[in-house]
Amino acid sequence: MGYSHQRWRQAIAAAMAISSFYAVNAVAQEGSASGEVRRVDAAAGKITIKHGEISTLQLPAMTLVYHAEPALLADIKPGDKVKFTARREGGQYVVIAISK
Template sequence: MKKTLIAVASSIAVLSLPVVAEDMPGMKMDDMPMEGMQMEQEAQQTPTAKASGTIKAINMQKGTITIAHGAVPTLKWPPMVMGFKATSEQLGQVKAGDRVEFEFKAEGMVATIISIKVMK
């Protein structure tokens, strides 16, 4: 009985060892696109949100735009005035006082404009 228990316990221990890609034939960690996988996971964790609002200020040097926007249900945010990171191209498309619709991603305390369009 003891020999059977030892044999079963040994089998379980061996089967529970992690399999490392480097131990698998034809697989090398260097060949695996780990960065792409990580970025894909991050993209899935950070939802894209949509909002509309009025541009209050643009800071070309800092690459930011301040928008007074309405509620953002996707993120459960109330209406507020806040700054967003934006590209110089995006900043050049708008001016203070414009009513805009925009998409953005929020990561922690940093929100980044993905697209922005002046409403007519």
């Protein structure tokens, strides 16, 4: 009886660990970085930024297209050096703040 009870407890512990992992990942993640703007399409609400690693979003250094509110992009143009904060929302990366 001791062996099966121990296996049952291990199975519950494993299930709890997996559910905790998914609960943490379901929360919106944010991170800040510096980079250079490569392309801006304010009408479509998109900006392409070449940036360094953003560890909180698990992104290596790369060039990535982000979504953004068009109003945030009004004064931003290709070649600008920017600091920005992005959030992962539903599998997309969204710039929530940006400054030159």
